[in-house]
Amino acid sequence: DAGVTQSPTHLIKTRGQQVTLRCSPKSGHDTVSWYQQALGQGPQFIFQYYEEEERQRGNFPDRFSGHQFPNYSSELNVNALLLGDSALYLCASTSRDRKNSPLHFGNGTRLTVT
Amino acid sequence: AQRVTQPEKLLSVFKGAPVELKCNYSYSGSPELFWYVQYSRQRLQLLLRHISRESIKGFTADLNKGETSFHLKKPFAQEEDSAMYYCALYPGAGSYQLTFGKGTKLSVIP
Secondary structure (H helix, E strand, C coil): CCCCEEECCEEEECCCCCEEEEEECCCCCCEEEEEEECCCCCCEEEEEEECCEEEEECCCCCCEEEEECCCCCEEEEECCCCHHHCEEEEEEEECCCCCCCCCEECCCEEEEEC | CCEEECCCCEEEEECCCCEEECCEEECCCCCEEEEEEECCCCCCEEEEECCCCCCECCEEECCECCCCECCEEECCCCHHHCEEEEEEEECECCECCCEECCCEEEEEEC
8 A cells, every 4th residue: 555645745836837746545535635835834734625626625826726637636737836935745645434534644845936 | 713832843762761742622522533653764554543442552642622622641651653743633423634743742651
């Protein structure tokens, strides 16, 4: 079991550009959440996808969008990048059918905006 | 809105000494509380959750609803316990947003 996998591991972009981050959930999981972790902070919830729909969203602007595919994998898109978007982006998966199933995290994508 | 506070950014203890990592929360309902741990160069992983009431790697945590706390404790620290620890709150009631504290870095001195 590979667990949650994310790609790429590192990314450098210029302010104003757009970026796409990818995530494959742990085998057996159908729900994917994205978190942003700035330096020295805990992870902050961006949104969650289930059945290919955004089910819940945290306090992030519309520049942050996502998608979930039929195989449960997911993408996080960020448009019009700002310097403040530099952070570690974590993907986490869980199974909605299993009550109280905990989140399993990937290793993250380190995004640097210059 | 829910909030999780971990008052210590860094906690240093000697090997064999007791450890207590503090976590306080604010939420009006009945949340579920977790401790996640991140060892050096590893992913964030679940350490324990209050509903399980179990001990993992010698760590325990008791939910105190009166004091809205969920402190993590271990009677004898080991060097391999050195890591970043995050307390997290899950409100339930249809919400799937896990709210994390800022984390405490535990350093166990040999």
